[in-house]
Amino acid sequence: MPVRTVEPLHLRLLRSLRDEGAVSRAELGDRLQMPRPRLLAELERLVGLGYVAEAGLAASRGGRRSTLVELNPQLRFAAVDLGASSIDVEVVDGRLEPIAAYTESADIRNGPKVTLQRVNELLHKARVDGAYERLHAVGIGVPGPVSFRDGVPVSPPIMPGWDRFPVRELLTREHGCPAVVDNDVNIMAIGERHGGVAHSVDDFLFVKIGTGIGCGIYLSGEVYRGTDGCAGDIGHIQLDSHGPTCSCGNVGCLEALFSGAALARDANAAARNGSSPALAERLSIRGAVTALDVAESAVEGDVACIQLIRDGGRRVGSVLAGLVSFANPSMIVIGGGLAQLGHILLAEIRSVVYRRSLPLATGNLPVVLSELGARAGVAGAAVLASDVAFGEAS
Amino acid sequence: MPVRTVEPLHLRLLRSLRDEGAVSRAELGDRLQMPRPRLLAELERLVGLGYVAEAGLAASRGGRRSTLVELNPQLRFAAVDLGASSIDVEVVDGRLEPIAAYTESADIRNGPKVTLQRVNELLHKARVDGAYERLHAVGIGVPGPVSFRDGVPVSPPIMPGWDRFPVRELLTREHGCPAVVDNDVNIMAIGERHGGVAHSVDDFLFVKIGTGIGCGIYLSGEVYRGTDGCAGDIGHIQLDSHGPTCSCGNVGCLEALFSGAALARDANAAARNGSSPALAERLSIRGAVTALDVAESAVEGDVACIQLIRDGGRRVGSVLAGLVSFANPSMIVIGGGLAQLGHILLAEIRSVVYRRSLPLATGNLPVVLSELGARAGVAGAAVLASDVAFGEAS
Numbered sequence: 001m002p003v004r005t006v007e008p009l010h011l012r013l014l015r016s017l018r019d020e021g022a023v024s025r026a027e028l029g030d031r032l033q034m035p036r037p038r039l040l041a042e043l044e045r046l047v048g049l050g051y052v053a054e055a056g057l058a059a060s061r062g063g064r065r066s067t068l069v070e071l072n073p074q075l076r077f078a079a080v081d082l083g084a085s086s087i088d089v090e091v092v093d094g095r096l097e098p099i100a101a102y103t104e105s106a107d108i109r110n111g112p113k114v115t116l117q118r119v120n121e122l123l124h125k126a127r128v129d130g131a132y133e134r135l136h137a138v139g140i141g142v143p144g145p146v147s148f149r150d151g152v153p154v155s156p157p158i159m160p161g162w163d164r165f166p167v168r169e170l171l172t173r174e175h176g177c178p179a180v181v182d183n184d185v186n187i188m189a190i191g192e193r194h195g196g197v198a199h200s201v202d203d204f205l206f207v208k209i210g211t212g213i214g215c216g217i218y219l220s221g222e223v224y225r226g227t228d229g230c231a232g233d234i235g236h237i238q239l240d241s242h243g244p245t246c247s248c249g250n251v252g253c254l255e256a257l258f259s260g261a262a263l264a265r266d267a268n269a270a271a272r273n274g275s276s277p278a279l280a281e282r283l284s285i286r287g288a289v290t291a292l293d294v295a296e297s298a299v300e301g302d303v304a305c306i307q308l309i310r311d312g313g314r315r316v317g318s319v320l321a322g323l324v325s326f327a328n329p330s331m332i333v334i335g336g337g338l339a340q341l342g343h344i345l346l347a348e349i350r351s352v353v354y355r356r357s358l359p360l361a362t363g364n365l366p367v368v369l370s371e372l373g374a375r376a377g378v379a380g381a382a383v384l385a386s387d388v389a390f391g392e393a394s
Numbered sequence: 395m396p397v398r399t400v401e402p403l404h405l406r407l408l409r410s411l412r413d414e415g416a417v418s419r420a421e422l423g424d425r426l427q428m429p430r431p432r433l434l435a436e437l438e439r440l441v442g443l444g445y446v447a448e449a450g451l452a453a454s455r456g457g458r459r460s461t462l463v464e465l466n467p468q469l470r471f472a473a474v475d476l477g478a479s480s481i482d483v484e485v486v487d488g489r490l491e492p493i494a495a496y497t498e499s500a501d502i503r504n505g506p507k508v509t510l511q512r513v514n515e516l517l518h519k520a521r522v523d524g525a526y527e528r529l530h531a532v533g534i535g536v537p538g539p540v541s542f543r544d545g546v547p548v549s550p551p552i553m554p555g556w557d558r559f560p561v562r563e564l565l566t567r568e569h570g571c572p573a574v575v576d577n578d579v580n581i582m583a584i585g586e587r588h589g590g591v592a593h594s595v596d597d598f599l600f601v602k603i604g605t606g607i608g609c610g611i612y613l614s615g616e617v618y619r620g621t622d623g624c625a626g627d628i629g630h631i632q633l634d635s636h637g638p639t640c641s642c643g644n645v646g647c648l649e650a651l652f653s654g655a656a657l658a659r660d661a662n663a664a665a666r667n668g669s670s671p672a673l674a675e676r677l678s679i680r681g682a683v684t685a686l687d688v689a690e691s692a693v694e695g696d697v698a699c700i701q702l703i704r705d706g707g708r709r710v711g712s713v714l715a716g717l718v719s720f721a722n723p724s725m726i727v728i729g730g731g732l733a734q735l736g737h738i739l740l741a742e743i744r745s746v747v748y749r750r751s752l753p754l755a756t757g758n759l760p761v762v763l764s765e766l767g768a769r770a771g772v773a774g775a776a777v778l779a780s781d782v783a784f785g786e787a788s
Binding site: 074087145154155175201212215217220221222224225226227228229232233234235236238248250290318319321325326327329330355356357358359360361363 | 539549567595596609611613614616618619620621622623624625626627628630632633642674712713715716717719720721722726738741750751752754755757
């Protein structure tokens with residue numbers, strides 16, 4: 001319908017410098033199709049605010065050489081990806097290139113105070129190490145539903161103590177800059193769209209298969225978060241009304257049948273009941289087997305492991321087939337820890353999706369692995385942080 | 395993210411007159427929060443173009459009485475809803491009130507030429523009957539996927555001969571005005587949002603249960619059509635890998651288990667095998683039983699009929715539970731012919747959705763029947779037609 005979406009000028013300009021780097025004023029004017037006087041005035045303003053800086057002379061195009069402009073080299077954003085059992089922190093520059101990065105294990109169930117205190121310690125450490133003088137924004141993803149507007153988690157099932165905890169407010173106060181809070185799967189989708197395989201794709205699903213299963217949704221070029229911020233919670237779609245009991249209390253949820261936790265359970269069973277010699281050997285050496293053991297044993301040709309992955313792929317595929325019929329996306333990206341199961345998983349997902357969805361919806365539907373892998377989350381948190389900082393420059 | 399949606403002034407103004415009727419210039423300025431000189435100039439322009447007219451004097455607010463403005467009383471839109479076996483045509487005025495309405499049986503499989511010729515005949519008849527002098531736009535819904543941008547059906551499964559037929563072009567040429575083509579379920583959702591139970595709701599699903607099953611999707615206040623225009627095709631989501639064969643060639647699709655066609659099949663079986671005395675009696679009188687017989691027999695207390703409806707509700711509910719987890723809408727509207735199964739159906743759908751979706755997503759999720767019933771489709775086609783006509787006034 002005839003509704004126009006207009007991005008404010010300063011946002012287009014700053015995003016262009018972020019995504020395409022230093023540029024002459026003349027080229028920037030061409031790129032943004034903007035009259036020169038208006039562009040020069042806006043650049044002047046953004047230089048004054050400390051967002052934009054001069055960057056030497058451009059190569060000659062004949063005549064007087066033009067001066068390059070770029071994002072202020074002092075711009076710094078913090079990007080945080082909280083997992084169920086991990087903290088990933090990066091400090092990035094204006095072009096979202098990492099200056100410092102920290103990864104460590106941590107249990108989200110320790111609650112918001114302990115967890116966010118650790119995030120703050122890592123960020124202060126980065127400052128002491130020289131990664132930044134001051135932060136211009138912080139972006140953070142958490143493994144549960146979020147009210148994006150309010151900057152708080154909302155009834156997150158695996159995050160006891162986090163319900164409506166003022167995450168954004170705490171980070172803003174601590175670092176003296178704006179902060180933005182989103183769901184872990186949304187930030188992965190944002191990262192993959194900015195710098196990964198979904199670059200510039202407007203309608204796609206990012207399916208994270210890790211400890212649990214969730215889905216980031218891009219529709220018409222925007223993240224779709226739903227009425228309560230919990231859109232994409234596909235791990236609890238029921239596949240089998242006689243299936244195993246899920247952590248949510250229902251039975252036969254996708255996540256109860258296939259996820260990091262379910263695969264570890266099934267792999268240990270296969271090691272013990274003798275159906276998988278490869279897993280049995282790994283179990284005897286290490287005392288437990290994981291999803292990675294299944295992946296490696298499958299590559300070595302262990303039939304039971306190949307079957308475990310295929311069963312999982314079939315289950316994910318049958319949920320995705322329904323979502324493809326519903327949402328008619330133009331790409332599906334598979335990420336999260338279990339993406340390491342690789343081609344066998346992907347082939348099975350594809351096979352089910354292509355067979356079960358409307359042909360029109362799958363005629364040109366790539367189903368692909370995440371390009372950014374474990375970095376997708378922090379990459380997206382950095383994009384969110386820069387967007388919120390740029391938004392302040394109005 | 396900081397992206398602003400800006401509706402052009404003329405569109406806001408014309409939509410306001412359409413949806414709220416005659417108004418004084420002063421009130422209109424307040425309503426649209428627009429400076430008076432700009433408003434008066436725009437009104438002047440729209441009067442000149444024939445969209446707006448003077449409508450007498452307003453009641454006094456003290457001082458000089460203000461003149462009312464309204465949409466030109468001569469504005470006429472045609473609204474067409476093509477079903478699998480029906481044609482509904484209305485001619486409406488600027489406020490979308492029906493001036494003339496025609497309903498008749500027709501088989502969509504007769505192809506586009508025969509069907510659209512009949513549509514044109516009905517519209518010419520409306521002119522001869524005095525419903526209009528000229529049409530300002532035509533809106534039409536068809537029972538299959540549509541490329542909204544191109545104005546053509548795309549690989550519609552139950553519409554042989556319609557694939558990429560230039561529906562919009564033909565109607566534009568015939569009636570000398572813009573035309574707009576959409577999917578039948580989308581126009582029902584648009585109608586329900588404009589003048590029904592979903593009034594002003596930004597994120598909702600309109601589930602049509604008729605001969606087949608489909609879903610109109612509103613996200614962030616806009617119809618979401620998907621990459622290929624086939625979003626919402628939920629009738630072919632698989633529920634039971636050992637279920638009956640579907641018209642699409644797969645097995646166990648929702649539509650194969652519950653829809654107008656499936657219910658007629660199951661009702662005739664229940665009449666013949668003796669499980670439903672009420673249906674057996676109706677069968678003996680009329681030679682066949684339909685969904686309406688099931689509805690009436692259930693109200694009379696026939697146990698088998700109540701069970702048939704409950705089974706259907708459970709199946710629809712289990713697909714919707716997954717979609718609620720995925721899309722986190724703020725309302726679900728049930729429409730289409732089988733909505734006549736009424737409260738028993740609705741109660742079962744609600745029960746499954748509330749039990750199986752994430753509590754956060756169902757905490758405040760009304761599941762309600764369509765208010766517009768059989769008129770939802772033409773009502774939405776009229777909204778689309780007026781929007782496209784108003785869009786031309788730029």
